[in-house]
Amino acid sequence: MTRRTSIFVPAIFLLCTGCGRAPSIDIIGSFFPVWMVCLTIAIVLASILRLILLRYQFEAEIGPVALFYPSVVILFSCLLWLIFFR
Numbered sequence: 001m002t003r004r005t006s007i008f009v010p011a012i013f014l015l016c017t018g019c020g021r022a023p024s025i026d027i028i029g030s031f032f033p034v035w036m037v038c039l040t041i042a043i044v045l046a047s048i049l050r051l052i053l054l055r056y057q058f059e060a061e062i063g064p065v066a067l068f069y070p071s072v073v074i075l076f077s078c079l080l081w082l083i084f085f086r
Contacts, residue, residue, distance in 0.1 A: 023085055025037055034081070034085050035077070035081065038077045038078075038080040038081045038084075038085075039073070039077045041076070041077075041080055042072075042073045042074075042075075042076035042077035042080060043073055045076045046069055046072045046073045046076060049072060050069065
């Protein structure tokens with residue numbers, strides 16, 4: 001085995017690991033990537049959380065709202081992915 005093939009063979013194997021099928025869900029006959037479903041549900045959950053915080057007047061205690069809600073959406077979407085698809 002030459003030096004060149006000893007470098008290229010592991011590189012080819014590493015590049016082929018990403019060629020697997022992407023996880024998807026069938027919704028009314030159309031396949032959607034799972035991350036889109038998790039993100040949509042996370043946005044709905046974050047808006048429900050905002051309504052709850054407004055109802056009990058805790059939104060003023062949060063701090064910078066521009067950072068809080070996007071972080072909550074990311075948290076919810078990652079948790080949904082881990083709970084249901086991993």
